[in-house]
Amino acid sequence: MALEKARSLARLNIFTSLASEISQSLTPIAIKDNIATKLLPTTCSSYALSNYISPFQATVIDLLEDEFTVVGKTNMDEFGMGASTTFSHYGPTLNPMYPNERRICGGSSGGSAAAVAAGIVPVALGTDTGGSVRQPASYTGILGFKPTYGRISRWGVVAYAQSLDTVGILGKDVDIIEKVFTKLDKHDPKDPTSLGVELRSRFDSKHGNNKKLRIGVPEEYVLGFDPKVSKAWQQCLEALSQDHEIVPVSVPLIKKTLAMYFTLAPAEASSNLGRYDGIRYGTRSDSDKDYYAKTRSEGFGEEVKRRIILGNYNLSSDSYKNHFLKAKLLRRALKQQFDEVFNQPNYVTGSDPNANGVDFLLTPTTVGQAPTIEDYDAQSSTHGYTQDVLTIPASLAGIPAISFPWEVEGAKIGLQLMGQCGDDYNLLRITQETM
Numbered sequence: 056m057a058l059e060k061a062r063s064l065a066r067l068n069i070f071t072s073l074a075s076e077i078s079q080s081l082t083p084i085a086i087k088d089n090i091a092t093k094l095l096p097t098t099c100s101s102y103a104l105s106n107y108i109s110p111f112q113a114t115v116i117d118l119l120e121d122e123f124t125v126v127g128k129t130n131m132d133e134f135g136m137g138a139s140t141t142f143s144h145y146g147p148t149l150n151p152m153y154p155n156e157r158r159i160c161g162g163s164s165g166g167s168a169a170a171v172a173a174g175i176v177p178v179a180l181g182t183d184t185g186g187s188v189r190q191p192a193s194y195t196g197i198l199g200f201k202p203t204y205g206r207i208s209r210w211g212v213v214a215y216a217q218s219l220d221t222v223g224i225l226g227k228d229v230d231i232i233e234k235v236f237t238k239l240d241k242h243d244p245k246d247p248t249s250l251g252v253e254l255r256s257r258f259d260s261k262h263g264n265n266k267k268l269r270i271g272v273p274e275e276y277v278l279g280f281d282p283k284v285s286k287a288w289q290q291c292l293e294a295l296s297q298d299h300e301i302v303p304v305s306v307p308l309i310k311k312t313l314a315m316y317f318t319l320a321p322a323e324a325s326s327n328l329g330r331y332d333g334i335r336y337g338t339r340s341d342s343d344k345d346y347y348a349k350t351r352s353e354g355f356g357e358e359v360k361r362r363i364i365l366g367n368y369n370l371s372s373d374s375y376k377n378h379f380l381k382a383k384l385l386r387r388a389l390k391q392q393f394d395e396v397f398n399q400p401n402y403v404t405g406s407d408p409n410a411n412g413v414d415f416l417l418t419p420t421t422v423g424q425a426p427t428i429e430d431y432d433a434q435s436s437t438h439g440y441t442q443d444v445l446t447i448p449a450s451l452a453g454i455p456a457i458s459f460p461w462e463v464e465g466a467k468i469g470l471q472l473m474g475q476c477g478d479d480y481n482l483l484r485i486t487q488e489t490m
């Protein structure tokens with residue numbers, strides 16, 4: 056059924072490869088094409104890896120295998136760099152929420168979001184470095200969950216920016232997301248950034264039974280939103296205020312997070328992408344001269360090349376001190392500011408509980424709704440960099456965050472709940488109650 060539906064919706068360009076058959080007794084799942092699978096290629100939607108089949112598979116695939124069957128690998132922005140799923144060697148994925156229009160579905164996990172939104176699979180895996188699960192979930196009217204950094208193994212997940220990369224889950228309801236998360240929420244000795252067993256035992260402490268929660272609204276998030284987005288946020292806050300207390304809060308460094316992210320992420324990316332030289336992986340230029348430079352020039356798309364140049368610049372001697380190190384320090388300070396806002400302690404940073412803090416934060420996920428491909432392409436190349444302004448703060452802080460749809464005047468608008476590190480199951484519970 057899932058395979059038939061995927062084939063019938065081929066015009067949406069959701070998959071980079073499809074399984075030839077799937078097990079009828081297992082739940083179908085779609086996997087972003089930067090997560091290594093043994094049976095299907097792992098291309099990261101890049102020409103550089105277009106012929107690559109991994110000899111091993113990611114830990115997340117091992118963990119899912121007894122209950123889920125992989126339907127196919129999903130389209131994405133090349134190596135996860137983008138917010139549209141238009142920067143792909145395979146062409147753009149269309150948004151199934153608008154069947155008669157050519158709108159983007161967001162990115163970079165756009166194919167995974169579209170596979171769920173189109174009803175091909177009930178659940179899909181994506182990766183979220185700065186918003187790539189939450190932003191496409193918001194644009195396609197589904198849920199997208201980015202857990203606490205380090206809770207799900209990154210082993211076998213192609214690195215974009217390893218200090219931020221987080222496997223995330225996209226689905227139409229909290230139950231299926233929680234089911235997949237429960238399977239993936241395990242320490243992995245193969246991933247050096249996987250959180251330890253002892254630390255995990257302290258996560259998801261009780262907020263108190265049926266307790267009135269404190270929901271924070273960070274003032275830095277008040278931006279020029281599309282009117283429907285403002286309305287959705289307002290309505291959801293009003294609904295929450297029936298049972299909970301709404302508290303204005305401030306995380307001043309949120310204003311600097313785009314700059315921090317675009318200093319740190321491309322720097323990590325430029326170093327991670329150094330390995331695609333045509334010798335060890337992927338396509339190789341057939342030129343007999345300068346083949347290293349030619350392999351890379353032919354292998355990567357424009358956006359990836361921009362990130363490599365930016366990242367190398369950020370790591371060059373002058374910029375390293377003036378920008379890269381500063382961004383790292385600011386990131387640490389940002390984590391502290393988030394720790395001061397939440398009432399739960401952060402077991403990862405070692406912060407204390409704060410009796411005056413809030414349980415969760417509520418904001419929109421995106422400033423507007425999905426634009427058309429034509430409108431998106433007409434924008435400057437850096438326009439996409441600003442699309443994650445609302446999702447990047449949680450990525451830099453490593454805290455769990457989820458985007459869920461809120462209906463306003465027939466439109467599904469993505470709202471984002473964020474919680475303290477390790478508070479993932481509580482975050483899923485409050486999302487369930489809020490929707």
Ligand code: GLN
Nearest residue numbers: 135137138184185186187
């Ligand atoms: N859009 C952001 C970027 O281009 C985030 C991407 C992501 O989360 N993978 O880097």
